[in-house]
Amino acid sequence: MDPVALILSDSRFPGGGHVHSGGLEEAAARGLVRSERDLPGFLFGRLRTAGFLAAAFAAASAHAAARAVERVHWRRLDQELDARTPSLAQREASRAQGRGTARAGRAAWPSPVLSQLLAETPRPHHPVISGALVGISGGSPFDAAMAVAYLAVSGPASAAVRLLGLDPFAVNAVVARLAGPLREVCGEAAETAGADPAELPAPASPALDLFAEEHARHHQEEVRLFAS
Numbered sequence: 183m184d185p186v187a188l189i190l191s192d193s194r195f196p197g198g199g200h201v202h203s204g205g206l207e208e209a210a211a212r213g214l215v216r217s218e219r220d221l222p223g224f225l226f227g228r229l230r231t232a233g234f235l236a237a238a239f240a241a242a243s244a245h246a247a248a249r250a251v252e253r254v255h256w257r258r259l260d261q262e263l264d265a266r267t268p269s270l271a272q273r274e275a276s277r278a279q280g281r282g283t284a285r286a287g288r289a290a291w292p293s294p295v296l297s298q299l300l301a302e303t304p305r306p307h308h309p310v311i312s313g314a315l316v317g318i319s320g321g322s323p324f325d326a327a328m329a330v331a332y333l334a335v336s337g338p339a340s341a342a343v344r345l346l347g348l349d350p351f352a353v354n355a356v357v358a359r360l361a362g363p364l365r366e367v368c369g370e371a372a373e374t375a376g377a378d379p380a381e382l383p384a385p386a387s388p389a390l391d392l393f394a395e396e397h398a399r400h401h402q403e404e405v406r407l408f409a410s
Contacts, residue, residue: 183328184316184320184321184325185319186315186325187316187321187328187329188329190283190312190315190316190329190330191330191333193336193340196282196286197279197286198278198279198282198283199279199333199337200337202275202337203341204228204334204337204341204390205338205389205390205394205397206224206338206342206345207345207408208393208397209224209393210342210345211400216346217346218348218349218352218353218356221348221353222356222359222360225335225356225357225360228334228335229331229360229363232387233331233334233335233367234367234371234385235263235266235383236331237326237327237328237334237367237371238327238370238371238382238383239259239307239309239310239382240309240310240312240313240323240326240327240329240330240331240371241313241323241326241327241368241372241374242259242376242379242382243259243309243310243311243312243313243314244316244317244322244326244327244375245323245375245376246259246313246317247313247315247318248317250295253302255379256299256310257302258380259310259379260302260303260307260310261379262382263307263309266384268391269390269391269395270395271394271395272390272394273307274398276307276308276309277305277306277307277308279308280306280310281305281306283308283315284296284300284306284311288300291318293318295314295318296314309330312326312329312330313326313327313330322372323372324368324372327367327372328364331364331368331371332364335360335364336357339353340353341408370383
């Protein structure tokens with residue numbers, strides 16, 4: 183796996199991902215995730231929906247970065263991901279992480295391609311900027327997809343430990359057992375990397391969208407541990 187993809191998927195990377203639970207906090211508040219037994223279904227569902235969407239756009243972004251596309255292509259990628267994210271709360275969370283990742287990326291991997299992307303989309307979605315950073319460094323679309331798909335499950339898994347006090351060894355084992363599905367999702371994402379942005383996959387995650395909107399509303403009314 184490309185070193186930049188590994189860095190981006192590391193929880194210590196200063197992109198701001200640690201303040202997002204990926205819907206886990208709202209699911210826990212509703213009693214849908216209470217123990218390690220409930221976690222595999224939640225994480226697998228998230229991987230095949232929101233995770234696959236993020237992986238597809240990260241792969242497409244890596245493909246574009248390696249080919250020095252016209253500046254307008256970055257805007258189209260960002261707009262197409264916006265169109266596939268009906269929840270305002272989800273869009274804002276993605277752009278917040280994208281902004282943090284862009285700031286860290288500019289410091290670590292300065293590039294004319296990155297400058298063009300940010301000139302066209304100053305607040306890019308997280309998968310778009312993450313994929314671009316992997317592509318700029320020479321990583322493959324599969325690598326870019328793996329970085330964001332892994333975060334789609336590792337972030338909520340970490341949140342489950344912090345929120346519910348679950349056994350970290352058991353939670354880590356749940357994530358480890360998703361290795362096969364992660365490879366499948368990233369392989370599917372990489373296959374579409376060269377497609378026109380309008381033709382990229384559009385998996386829906388209505389439950390996660392509803393969780394995000396409810397979490398945003400509750401976050402204004404009471405203290406929540408996570409921003410989303």
